[in-house]
Amino acid sequence: MSEAPTPLAHAVSRWHEDPFSRGAWSLLRVGGTPATRSMLGRPFGRVIIAGEATHPEQSGMVHAAFDEGRRAAQWCLSQGFGSVAVVGAGAAGIGAARSLQQAGIRAAVFEARERIGGRAWSVELPTATASSVVMELGANWLQQGERNTLAPVAQAMGCRLVPTDFHRPLELGHPPAMGPQTTGAVMAELHARVERATVQRDLGLAEVVDAFLADPAPFDRATVQRVVDSEVFLDTGAPLGELSARLGFEAGVGAGDRWIVGGYRSVLAALAEGLDLRLGTPVTGIHWSTSGVELRHAQGESRADAVIVTAPAAVLQAGSPRFDPPLPAEQQAALSLLTAGRVEKAALVFGERWWPRSTDGYIRIADGAGRISEWLDLSDALGLPAITAIFVGDWAAELWDGHDDASVAAGVARVLQRATESAGR
Ligand SMILES: Cc1cc2nc3c(=O)[nH]c(=O)nc-3n(C[C@H](O)[C@H](O)[C@H](O)COP(=O)(O)OP(=O)(O)OC[C@H]3O[C@@H](n4cnc5c(N)ncnc54)[C@H](O)[C@@H]3O)c2cc1C
Incomplete structure (x- = not known):
């Protein structure tokens, strides 16, 4: 076997160990049903939880998170709250704050990381030419066809969308x-x-x-x-x-899915324009009562009439932020019926393409022991040798744990190299 070429540039996700995600997306444990998700998203006092995890039918999706954020904002509006704090500037937080702002309500968004987008994370990598390339380390595709409320937004913004047919890898x-x-x-x-x-x-x-x-x-x-x-x-x-046998298996993923040239960040940044964003401000505690809410965070304390919490379910499960008084029994029960999987990505840029071409840029590599990885080859669509690897479960753990980003990138490239060689290409 020859050595795998070294990437010119790489970027690697760490969703599993990141304290602000603690995994990929929410999944139902045994005993969980779509009603579990609705229960988590039910308001209590002056608090409402919203995000991909609270959508009863389209969980695990960026557009679902955005819609859930808007649902939470509608509840705040229906209650007549004059000021609302939003925890998290992912799709749900942006959806919530934008709806509130459009209705003339003050909404400060407290985001732990130094960037917006949450689990939609587009990174820009240098290439061998003068141009750079935007690649995704989190959400990649606009999925679920006509039920995707962000697809028309991306289209109206003039984003170029590239289709992927998952049925033709x-x-x-x-x-x-x-x-x-x-x-x-x-x-x-x-x-x-x-x-x-x-x-x-x-x-x-x-x-x-x-x-x-x-x-x-x-x-x-x-x-x-x-x-x-x-x-x-x-x-x-x-x-x-x-996992629950009633798990939805991501209904609606398949033909018709499109990825966004320029990344999810172009859409989310446009939607977040003009919002009151407080980046690098993890919220550590939420004190709630019938008269208002008080947030404790890196910059001190903030008060508001109500709070929309969009931290991922796995982060809430780990006790962050801390609720005082604690979460009601309903929400705690709902959280105990959710878990999150392990999905990691590595974005790789090379000097030239050395792997085989696939019709839609979609490749699957099996290791013969039941493990499969997915690959999105951007090369044809962008005219640049760039490919994103998606590894899950044990295979991700093996390639990621204990390795720095450069070693992960090298290990991932080796998988592609071996598969390319064994296919005789
Ligand atoms: C590898 C991967 C691939 C995916 N692929 C797709 C795809 O192709 N298509 C698709 O539609 N979806 C995909 N998803 C799922 C999608 O990314 C998520 O469902 C969606 O982005 C979740 O949005 P959210 O707002 O609910 O949560 P998040 O995006 O996680 O936003 C929550 C925000 O809260 C912040 N936060 C957490 N704790 C605190 C705190 N204590 N204080 C302040 N802020 C805090 C976080 O930093 C984060 O910014 C993928 C996810 C992953 C990980």
Whole structure:
């Protein structure tokens, strides 16, 4: 095997260990239902939690977070609050603050990081030419077609959107590719089995999958396993034993998804224009009562009539910010039914493209042990050799943990190099 070329530039995510994300996106544990999410988002006192985790149908999405932020703002408006504090400047916080500001309500946004966007994080990398390239370390695609409220915003802003058909990946590695028809049929059967198995009570997703593997007809076991690895595990990054069998499997992801040239940041920065943003201001405590709220943060204390909290569910679970009095039982119960998976990205820029071309720039690499990584090759769309790697679960842990960013980038490039060589390209 030859050495993998060294990237000219790289950027690496650390969502799993980042104290302001603590994982990728929220997932239902066994016993959780869409109502769990609504319960988390129900107002209490003068507080409301909003974000991707509180959307009952479109969780785990940027546009869902934005819509949830707007929902929280509507509640504040309906209560007649004159000033609102917003914790977090991701899509939900921006959606909330923008709606409030448009209605003439003062809304200060307290953001822990030195940037806006949260789990939508676009980075700019140098290239071999004079131009740089914007790549995503978090959210990448506008998904769920017409239900995506940010897609028309991006279009109206004149953003160039590049489609990706997830059903037509270039598959490298082992075992051999599974066509879209087989994949669709296995997933339909899995959903039918979930429906049947969960009539009486919720089960762990692993239980339903194990029963399917034990009795895979009309498919064979290897086919079912491969489809589960690529369609279910890849979409969650969490051990299936932890997850509810009723999990939504990211409905609406597939054909019609588009990524934004210039990144999510171009859309979110435009939406955040003119907002009262306090970057680098982690909120450590929220004291709430029937008369108002008090926030403790790096710069001291702030008071408002109400607060919209958009910190990710996994961050709230870890006790940040601290609520005084504590979160009501309903919200605590809802949080205990959520978890987050591990999904990491590495953005790589090279001097030239040395990996194979795929129709839509979408590549999947299997390692032969049930682990699959996804790759978005930006080269054709941008005319620059740039590729983003997406690793989940154990494979991400193996490549990321204990390694600095340059070693992660090198390790990831090696995976692409080996797959390219074994495909004889
Ligand atoms: C690797 C990856 C890939 C993804 N791919 C896609 C995709 O292709 N398409 C898609 O639609 N979605 C995707 N998602 C999901 C999407 O990014 C999220 O659902 C969405 O961005 C969440 O928005 P949010 O506002 O709810 O939370 P966040 O974006 O996490 O915003 C919360 C904000 O709160 C801040 N914060 C946290 N704690 C505090 C505190 N104590 N004080 C002050 N501020 C605090 C955080 O810094 C953050 O800015 C992806 C996510 C990841 C991680």
